Amino acid sequence: MARRRILAGGISQESHSFTPVRTGRESFTITAGADALAKARGTNSTLGGIIAAADTVGAEVIVPTLFRAQSGGPVEEGVFEEVLGLMCDAARRGDFDAIALPLHGGMLTPSRHDPEGVLIAALRGIVGPEVPITAAFDLHAHVTPGILGDCDLLAGYLTNPHADQGATGERAGRAALAMLEGHLKPVLAHAHLPMLTLGRDRTDEPPLIGLHARAAAAVASGAVADASIFNAQQFLDVPGLGQVVMAYGNGEAEAARALVQELAEALWAARAETIIQYPGLEETLARATPGRTLILGDQGDRVAAGAPGDSTVILHALLERGNGLPAILPLTDPDAVAACRAAGIGATLTLSVGGRISTMMPPVTLTGEVIAAAEGAAFTYAGPAEAGQRALIGPYAVLRVGPLHLALTAFPYSYLDPGYFRAMGLEPADHAVVVVRSGYHFTLNFAALGECVTVDTPGLSSYRVAEMPFTVARPFYPVDDIAFTPEAKIQPRRTFQG
Template identity: 40%
Template sequence: MNRATLPQPRVMVARIFHESHGFSPLPTPQDCFLVSRGDAVLSEARGSGTTLGGIISALDAAGVELMPVLSASAPPSGLVEHDFYLSLKQEILAAVKAHAPDAIALELHGAMGTTVLPDAEGDLLRDLRLAIGPDGVIGVGLDLHAHLTEAMLVASDICIACKENPHSDVVACGEKVARGILSVLDGSLRPVSTLVKIPMLLPGGNETATGPLRDLHDMARGLAAQAAGTWDISLYNVFRFLDDAGMGQAVVVTSAEGTEMSARAAASELGEAFWRKRSEFVDHLMSIDEALDHVAEHAGTTPYVLADMGDRVLAGAPGDSTAIL
């Protein structure tokens, strides 16, 4: 039966979300993750302000049959214990093999590594592609700090990122992933992904509302409006502490089949702009001495918080530096 004639597609949904710090001495065990399964995945994700929440919202509106498997997430920290990752992967694979969904919709971070594999998402998606087969549809919503790899793109039909840092558009990203999946299912979109990888890690300038990233995202929006057949342009500012080979900034243009030439031109133009602006990606932060001098000069006027950006737990560092103390 042709997909377009199916009255109610069956879409499996899952989430594995972790930003892994490859230099942390502390691995991330199972008990650091919040894990839910089955209908709890849906009830927790609906209205949650997450990419998975956006996916489910759009699929609910389309009236498809949702097949929730699991949601596992943890704050940024060291590499995930490999056996725990394998258990999550096997659980999703078993569900795909048992229920044969028409599509799989995933929220992944994109920069998760295990104590064995630096590209956990690429490994997961490769195995999911084998499980669902070439005609199944796989859609993925990523964090824009993902380490985007060819393995991830080859295995998926839709693979896009949120566009804003701070991440205020993650729900919209999920909704777009869901719309993309439905368009592939009904035959109105045959997506092709074009990747340009720039060998560059950003030491700063990571916010998208100011500085060089604002310019690049404005440029991406302009190119998306001009380039025929362009469905999405995602810019990836890779999480530099993952520590994998081939890391760097990435541009992915997702376009309709037959418009690959314009997609390549847009991706190349954005990649070259990344490289030209490389010296602009800096943060202007105080040294510890400068910060303490400032506090001393304004003693008693207001409370101060001193943050060690080099040992920032939100980026997965262990938070054990005593430099400021």
């Protein structure tokens, strides 16, 4: 038999509807061809998992292009169209047997609420009904009816904080290969729930741990081929925002339908449990002491959820109540970076920083010494999450203000890994307080350094969603009081299927 070939690639980013920032091409790490394979092989990434599935059976993976960026504002139209064009050109060449896409699923462009659905529909239109198309999505994807209709199998992360990127890619890759061999005929059952999870939605604690255990048992027993529970990114003002529970039977749908019905009912019943209040900033900061490291997740300004990373809420608190403890605070401020780079390392200067897009607290004026400044830096995630993944930091500068190290960057970062700070010459372990722009995911890669606490702060990624300007996503729980009964549906087979 000829060697199987899998087409993989696309664009992966999570967007936020309520930030004026747009994510441009310069925010993406772009790889293609042999370079993409070399960089992803063996890493805990969705493309790494697709490659691992292919390697197991000696199949080849073709990557026309892969654009990856951190969360942020909607992606500029031209960037998405560039990727769409490259992927469609590759699909038209037809020199492959199946498609497996490493995407996020929660992206926006200024004019599209479902660009991943546009990409998948375009590929389906080119390859027709017979070529398997699978995809690996983040657990926070916005899964639309269009995606479910055009994809043969969609695999979502099963962990939050996310640790199974590679395993998710492997599920998508293996499913595409199994379809080619005739071992898998996916039949989808799915349910949509008009609700958001807001804080108690880790998969290693109740209520989600029990639902995932139930789904995993159904997969392990062979009753269903695959199952995912998608907890949407909360800041997408899109039609149909909510939870999607789904499972694939192999050739028959009843076991998948029954599982989805059970899981959807359990998740809807547990909706109040998925909402929590985070500890306050003041009380948490008061626990900081020398000799240990307290890592603070800024809940209100999570770049990991698409916020801009320029909030000064914690900066104000550190300056007023930091007790002289060594601290690192990262801040997005391109003008401050430019000023520091122009002044040069060793210069002392007075700057007004932050608070441009996040306006809950004003900019902070401070005087400090520039101790690092550069055009950019590259580093490798220590992991465990995304271990081995290469990342880039654009223009940056470090300003020392007494015991405080202000890590200024031209672009926003979520600081999911200590490697970000080390790339700028700062050792997190040497500081009593380290601030990151993430709510969950940093806890995996910072766990070895100290205590990780996400603090309740105001901002664009605060879970006070009732205060956000949703226009099309509502009604949903908990903002709206809705009468709703979960119902699992079986996806009709595509009429053009044999």
